[in-house]
Amino acid sequence: MQINLKINKKTYSVEVSEDEPLLWVIRDKIKLTGTKYSCGKGLCGACTVLIDNIALRSCITPAISVQNKEITTIEGLSENGTHPVQEAWKEIDVPQCGYCQSGQIMNAVGLLNKNAHPSETEIDKAMQGNICRCGTYPKIKAAVMLASEKGGVK
Template identity: 60%
Template sequence: MAQFDVKINGKKHSVDVDPETPLLWVLRDNFKLVGTKYGCGIAQCGACTVHFNGSAVRSCQVPISAVEDNEITTIEGLSENGDHPVQKAWLEHDVPQCGYCQAGQIMAATALLKNNPSPSDSEIEEVMNGNICRCGTYNRIKAAIKSASQTV
C-alpha cells in the first residue's frame, strides 16, 4: 500500500492503495467515478477508456503508480454540463442501446477528433475498432462522430 496524489478531471485526489492497482479500479472503488466501465480487464473491449494527457488509454492497464502528475480525464470530466460536442452528437443520434460501453466509446471518439478533426470513415473504423459494443450500435457511433467532427 502506498499514498498516491493524482489529478482527475482537474481535481486533486489522494488514495492509499497497492501501487499496481489499475487506474480503472481506483476511479471506481475509491473515487466513485463509475462512468469508466469494467468490461474485460485486458485492454480488449475499450469500456474503461479515459484520457491520459489527452490521449485515449485503457485505464485497466494503467497502474495507479504510473499516473503521477499526468492529467486524467474521465467521462465525468469531459464537459461541465454533458454538452461536449461528442456527447451532444451521441444524444442527437440516440446512439446507446444498453449504454454500458458508450462512455468508453465517447472517450475514444473525443481523443480521435482532437487529433484528427475530420476523420474519414476508415480512420473512424480504425480507431474505434478497439471498443466493443455487443448491442451493435457501431453505425450510430460512426454517424455521431461524423456529426461531431463538424462542430469540434
C-alpha cells in the same frame, strides 16, 4: 503507497498498490463509476479515459504510472452532457443499453483530439478497440462524423 491523482481537474490523494489499475482506483476509491469495467485486459475499450488528452485503457494502466498527469473521465468531459461529442451522441441517439458508451465517447474524444476530421476508415481504425455488444456501430460512426463536422472537440 500514497499517490496523488489529478482527475477531472481535482487532485485526489489515494492509497494504492503498485500493480493497481487506474480503473479500480477511479471506480472503487474515487467513486466515479462512469468509467466501466468489462474485459479487464484492454480488449474492449469500456474503461477508456483520457490521459493528457490521449485515450487510454484504464484497466491496464497502473495508477502509479499516471501521477502528475491530467486524467479525464466521462464525468469530467462536461457538467451536463454539453461536450460536442456528447451532443453528437445525443443528436444521433446512439446508445442501446449504454454500458460501453462512456468508453466509446472517451475514445472518440481521443480520436478527435488527434485528428479533427477523420475519414470513415480512420474512424473504423481508431474505434476498432471499443466493443458495443448491442451493435450501435453504425450510429457511433455517424455520431463521430457529426461531432467532427460540428467543429471537433474544442
